[in-house]
Amino acid sequence: MPSRIALLGATGQTGRGVLQNLLEQDVDINIYVRSESRLIDMFPSISSNARATIFEGVISDQSLIVKLLTGVDTIIFTLGWNENRPGTHIIEEGARAIITALQGISKQSD
Helix, strand or coil, rough: CCEEEEEEECCCCCHHHHHHHHHHCCCCCEECCHHHHHHHHHHHCCCHCCCEEECCCCCCCCHHHHHHHCCCEEEEEEECCCCCCCCCCCCHHHHHHHHHHHHHHHHHHH
């Protein structure tokens, strides 16, 4: 049975490389992005890839992050800081969202 991996930040420089590598492996991928259309521009065949599920939204959408992480074996976090947007705390917000989602998933499975 293949593993399921959650990738957060698939359209950034690091995330693109990670996603390309994952697409070449026998894994299912839950992909979090802020812009699905940007992801499809970068990886045109991704929308027809049965092994890839795209989750589009903002990192603060807790229900989206819970759906993204439910059933995954591995989380790969490639969200990064954008110095062009003052006051942006994406790394901290992402870490908080993941921790909160995992706590909720853990309570559901108890």
